[in-house]
Amino acid sequence: MNTRRLQASTSWKDGVGCLIMVAVTIYLTALFGYKKAVSACDDYVRPDPGTMHTIAFASSADIAVVCMRAAYSPFASSEERIGPLKVLASLFAQRRDFAFAAYALDELVVLQGADPAHRVSRGYLRVRTGKYDAAVRDYDAAFEIGLPTTHDAGVVHMMRGAAQYDAGRPEKALEDYTAAVRLLDPRSAESKVAQFAVERLRQERGR
Secondary structure, X not given: OOHHHHHOOOOHHHHHHXXXXXXXXXXXXXXXXXXXXXXXXXXXXXXXXXXXXXXXOOOHHHHXXXXXXXXXXXXXXXXXXXXXXXXXXXXXXXXXXXXXXXXHHXXXXXXXXXXXXXXXXXXXXXXXXXXXXXXXXXXXXXXXXXXOOHHHHHHHHHHHHHHHHHOOOHHHHHXXXXXXXXXXXXXXXXXXXXXXXXXXXXXXXXX
8 A cells, every 4th residue: 555645635535536446446346246147147047058049148238138137037936036237236237337237236236135235335426426325225224124244234334324425414424434443443444444534534634
């Protein structure tokens, strides 16, 4: 981590935002990694060798088309739609088409409302499209459902803190970053980011 470059940034939030983006990208990749997405789609439409159903995935566009058909087939059950929708959310997010990725996550929230990962992912996408209050509501919902680990809770506090700051609520942002510092391993990169944000927010409040 290059602290000098961060301190030289014209806006401390830009520096923190970049580091948060790294942490969030790692988190989302764990949820909807590209290789896992391809594998999930391949499993869902596993072809029979030597038959007309054999599918060669030449690109992510091919995968998206197959998953679109599977996710929105009038004959697909709710359970059958979940895998393809996860793949679509991943593919659209990687292509930076956040609106379409969020649409897929909207459906996943309906189908798997008890899964906090969908709320966290949709919150992240809403931040990327400037819908900060909606993002905060998604992060709130993830906390209400319950996050699987203390580390996850710390990362989501960071994500909500960034959304709160962008929404014009620095005091709420400070609360979230402070909570993240308490929850995260002090040796982790995420904890150092949270500590940096707390220091800067306190400096900003003292002006």
